[in-house]
Amino acid sequence: MAPPESEILESLANNIGLMRLARRRIWAQLEEMNEVNFILKTLMDDVERIPREQWERLGLWEDVAAMVVPASHMQNWSAASLIAEALEGPHGVDPEA
Numbered sequence: 001m002a003p004p005e006s007e008i009l010e011s012l013a014n015n016i017g018l019m020r021l022a023r024r025r026i027w028a029q030l031e032e033m034n035e036v037n038f039i040l041k042t043l044m045d046d047v048e049r050i051p052r053e054q055w056e057r058l059g060l061w062e063d064v065a066a067m068v069v070p071a072s073h074m075q076n077w078s079a080a081s082l083i084a085e086a087l088e089g090p091h092g093v094d095p096e097a
Contacts, residue, residue: 030079037075044071 047064055061 033077033079037077040071041075044068044075 047068052061055064
């Protein structure tokens with residue numbers, strides 16, 4: 001049987017590795033979020049260039065209206081805003097979930 005000290009060190013090493021992996025994943029997700037946010041802003045500009053009457057004629061105005069609000073909100077998302085949101089709420093709870 002391994003002494004508890006060895007188990008503690010092994011667990012510590014494993015968790016250091018897991019934290020490094022989690023950090024790399026977060027950075028990759030932040031990069032992806034920034035890329036998607038750029039696309040979202042471009043699409044919102046496209047939506048705004050089309051007159052409401054045209055959307056209504058196509059029977060799409062309700063769909064557009066339902067998407068504009070969350071898309072507008074999401075355009076303000078950044079790493080800092082998400083961290084601030086996480087610190088304000090219950091630990092580990094995504095307010096969007």
